[in-house]
Amino acid sequence: MTATALPIVFFLMIFLCMASSLAFLVLLAIWLYRDAKLHGQDPVLWVLICIFASPIIALIFYLAFGRKQTMLPCQSCQQPIPHTAQYCEHCGAANSQYGQPLPRRKMNGLLKGAIATGAVSLLSVVFMFVALFAFAMNAGGGSQMAGSASVPIRGASFTVNSGWALVSAENHSEGVWNFSLSKSSNGYHMDSTFTLDDPNSRTLMASADCTGGPLLLNISQDGQLVESIDLSRAETQPVAIPLDGCTAGPVDLQLTNEGATDISGSIWVE
């Protein structure tokens, strides 16, 4: 997953969570209304609890306390009467189902739907936090400047250095070449490479902070130097280096220190 996809996933999950929560609320309210009526409970009261307290609380309390008595239609007047009643309280007819075991009812489709949408809602919350976490990790671990580069810069396969360097660090994170070097002998270099797809639309971006100089960025192809830029003059503002002098294909970058100290910076392709 790339850094740009994560906010999209995050907002999709917010939308999914809101939609499924609403569906859960509506389905559960309808089911509660019907089921409460069937069990001789006040259906409006349960719907109000569902909406104003919480659908989860309403469901738990309803299943625990609301379904004690089942109402069945009286055989003679069709009014709902308690399953346990010996006589109908409306017309006085004997309850033909009195004393018989209740037919075991299957789980209502509405309740199934409500549980499914509730599960989707919970899952989307989980994924939302996963996306948020991944986004935070990406933002923290990536480069400070460039986000994700479409043409990644890689480490060179091998470099031969004569001389010495103190506290030198490099990484290629999200296609961006980040480097730092506190002190080194003159001529010490760090190397990277990337594959140029379109010389006319691509720009090499370099930001570097250092004391003294020069700090040379040498751009070469097939062993031939194309351009050399002194990054010690760039300071905090990134410099844009057009790549129209290159041809499509591998481009080698060499950062050569000729007297700069406390170097830190990033190079990427836009």
Ligand SMILES: [Zn+2]
């Ligand atoms: Zn009756």
